[in-house]
Amino acid sequence: MGLGNSFLINLGMLITVAYLANVLYKYWFTRTSRTMNYILSVLLMIFSGWICMMFGFKLSDNVIFDLRFVPLLIATAVYSQPLTIMIIGFGIGLARFTFGITEAALAGFLNLAILGIVCAGINIWMRRSQYRFVIKGLIAILIVNAVNTINIAVLGVIPFKQYMLEIMPSVLPLSIGLSIVFALILRDFQLDRRRSLELKYANERLRTQTKELQKAKHILEERAEQLALASHHKSEFLANMSHELRTPLNSIINLAQMISENDPEEASASADYGRIIYRSGQELLQIINDILDLSKVEAGRLEVVQxxxxxxxxxxxxxxxxxxxxxxxxxxxxxxxxxxxxxxxxxxxxxxxxxxxxxxxxxxxxxxxxxxxxxxxxxxxxxxxxxxxxxxxxxxxxxxxxxxxxxxxxxxxxxxxxxxxxxxxxxxxxxxxxxxxxxxxxxxxxxxxxxxxxxxxxxxxxxxxxxxxxxxxxxxxxxxxxxxxxxxxx
Structure with a gap:
């Protein structure tokens, strides 16, 4: 199996791990605590580096070429704490010893430890830089691949000249290209997850707003019923009082009319008083009739005939x-x-x-x-x-x-x-x-x-x-x- 095929297998395994991570996050990580999510995500990054080594290209019994640094690149874009990135680099380096404690394993450990420090610095720069995320990601990929190449050339067990002339010309372009491809695929996963989260939060907000609107509706309905009941009682009171007032008032009007008409002297004071009482009573009766009609209208009891x-x-x-x-x-x-x-x-x-x-x-x-x-x-x-x-x-x-x-x-x-x-x-x-x-x-x-x-x-x-x-x-x-x-x- 050639170097290119091994790197493609690495890429496939990384995509598989990323997909599984997305599934785990959706159905499991959301139910655990924040601290547990943090620990599990760090372990998942280290495991991804180990998977790359597991399916890497074995140049000899001790030398393995793979994309173990790619999870470290992803961690650089995901995590906000540089220390976390250094821990992931250190962890992937330690995972190299699971394939044997050799000079090549030590070189691999040192390489990942150095890359962890470099990626921590890149993380600080990315958070402070004003460039677009795509530009920052591309620069990070180039820097990490360049440092990885230099580390292997300096620290690795393969002779410097042999590596630079025979292996690096094919390994470096392939690792840069596959790193970019994986970054784009992971970016698409991330955008999809972000859309899912935004949709989830939007649905939660809508449910909350719907509940609040329902509560407000119930409160308004209760208040409307209370107001309608109060208005009904008021109208009933006005209607009853108007009837009660009209009876004695009609008697007063009739008596005033009798006084004004039966006095033998039309110009007498009593006749004038009677006429004044009569006119005032008529005006008061009209007001009472208006109030009665208004109360009937509000109570819905006013009827018309055809x-x-x-x-x-x-x-x-x-x-x-x-x-x-x-x-x-x-x-x-x-x-x-x-x-x-x-x-x-x-x-x-x-x-x-x-x-x-x-x-x-x-x-x-x-x-x-x-x-x-x-x-x-x-x-x-x-x-x-x-x-x-x-x-x-x-x-x-x-x-x-x-x-x-x-x-x-x-x-x-x-x-x-x-x-x-x-x-x-x-x-x-x-x-x-x-x-x-x-x-x-x-x-x-x-x-x-x-x-x-x-x-x-x-x-x-x-x-x-x-x-x-x-x-x-x-x-x-x-x-x-x-x-x-x-x-x-x-």
């Missing part, structure tokens, strides 16, 4: 309710109906009236001069509520609402400005309740407003009936004459 709603009668009733308010404030109050409205729509007349009363009440409350208008017309809508809608639009020339407050006004107990509640009064419940009611009716409320330029609130309701209310332009003119342009400012 019945025919007369589109003409509803504006008439609203006109009669707010006509006196408009006259007292000196405002023009107009109601305009489009000519193509249906006679009826299917909805809840009580809830539609409640929404429009809230919108008109706000319009009159926040308007000191100008007008308030109620317009009713048909419109085509797009998006989730695509189709035809009937639109109730309330316009005013009041104080208006800043653009950044358009969303706030639809939240319970909120005002566009904190000073508004002090100047104009109110609890801030009208618009939130109106928005909830519009959703229950299958519609929505939109607002267009700017500070100091008035406001326009639009109630969109789905149009289900196609029976026309106004069949001709003459009928339209007659209907609009009922409301449009009637300046009741006095």
């Amino acid at each position: 019945e025919a709603v007369n589109v003409l009668e509803l504006p008439q009733m609203l006109y009669l309710q707010f006509e006196q308010t408009a006259r007292q404030k000196g405002l023009a109050f107009e109601i305009n109906l489009a000519g193509d409205l249906p006679a009826t729509i299917s909805s809840d007349p009580q809830r539609i009236g409640q929404i429009l009363r809230n919108l008109l009440s706000n319009a009159f409350k926040f308007t000191d001069e100008g007008y308030v208008k109620l317009e009713v017309y048909r419109s085509k809508t797009e998006g989730e509520q695509a189709g035809e809608s009937i639109v109730f639009t309330v316009k005013d020339t009041g104080i208006g609402i800043p653009q950044d407050k358009h969303a706030v006004i639809f939240e319970a107990f909120q005002q566009a400005d904190g000073s508004i509640s002090r100047k104009y009064g109110g609890t801030g419940l009208g618009l939130p309740i109106s928005r909830h009611l519009a959703c229950l009716l299958g519609g929505r409320i939109e607002v267009q407003s700017a500070e100091g330029r008035g406001s326009t609130f639009m109630l969109y309701l789905p149009l289900t009936s196609q029976e026309p209310l106004l069949q001709s332009s003459a009928a339209s003119a007659q209907n609009q004459a009922i409301f449009a342009g009637r300046d009741i400012s006095g």
Whole structure:
């Protein structure tokens, strides 16, 4: 068997040992302590050197040529402590004596001991150098092979001239080439192991994060249930209290009305007191009704009915309710109906009236001069509520609402400005309740407003009936004459 074949066998054995080491690390070393891992890895390096000698090329009974220095090269790149590398070199050198205590074995021992010291120095340089790992590895291979060649030439039992002229020209290139090949193969093993470890750690992190997310989810669900329960109890309390308050309040309102109406002298103080009590009771009753409606909405107990709603009668009733308010404030109050409205729509007349009363009440409350208008017309809508809608639009020339407050006004107990509640009064419940009611009716409320330029609130309701209310332009003119342009400012 030739020198080249022996070196190839050495390489094959080193690859086999490396593979076995990788398997052992994956299934055994990970379960042992760090100290035990260190000891076993050092012994594995020494064993690899011994395997190379076992299958090396025997030039004579005592002289063996092999790649025993290759495990020392690998140790130089793997270990961070130079002392460990020196121990491995010393250990591989001692392993040479297992093949006999001879002059050649002593030379082999000294060679590996010197190489261990050289590799320890190379290790220090590699950790401090800024070169790429491939460049540093190539330099280390060249240095170790050069020192190994010099040691064999100087310390070996083969004559210097014979070794340099006959053996070194074939041994040195072969050992450098095979060292590089093994280093590349081992590098591939190392990268594969690193990828496996990174994947393992990533999976562990994902499992940890999943557990943390599950815990956070359970905590959030528990808190959500607690909040829902607290909200339910609050809504139940408000609903019960509103019912309890309305009973005595209705009695007070009725008695106040009787006092104001039955006093023979209308200008008497008792009649004035009765009227004041009556108005205050009505305002308080409205607040209680709003709170009751809000609590029903939050508790999911507010129900709507579906019945025919007369589109003409509803504006008439609203006109009669707010006509006196408009006259007292000196405002023009107009109601305009489009000519193509249906006679009826299917909805809840009580809830539609409640929404429009809230919108008109706000319009009159926040308007000191100008007008308030109620317009009713048909419109085509797009998006989730695509189709035809009937639109109730309330316009005013009041104080208006800043653009950044358009969303706030639809939240319970909120005002566009904190000073508004002090100047104009109110609890801030009208618009939130109106928005909830519009959703229950299958519609929505939109607002267009700017500070100091008035406001326009639009109630969109789905149009289900196609029976026309106004069949001709003459009928339209007659209907609009009922409301449009009637300046009741006095």
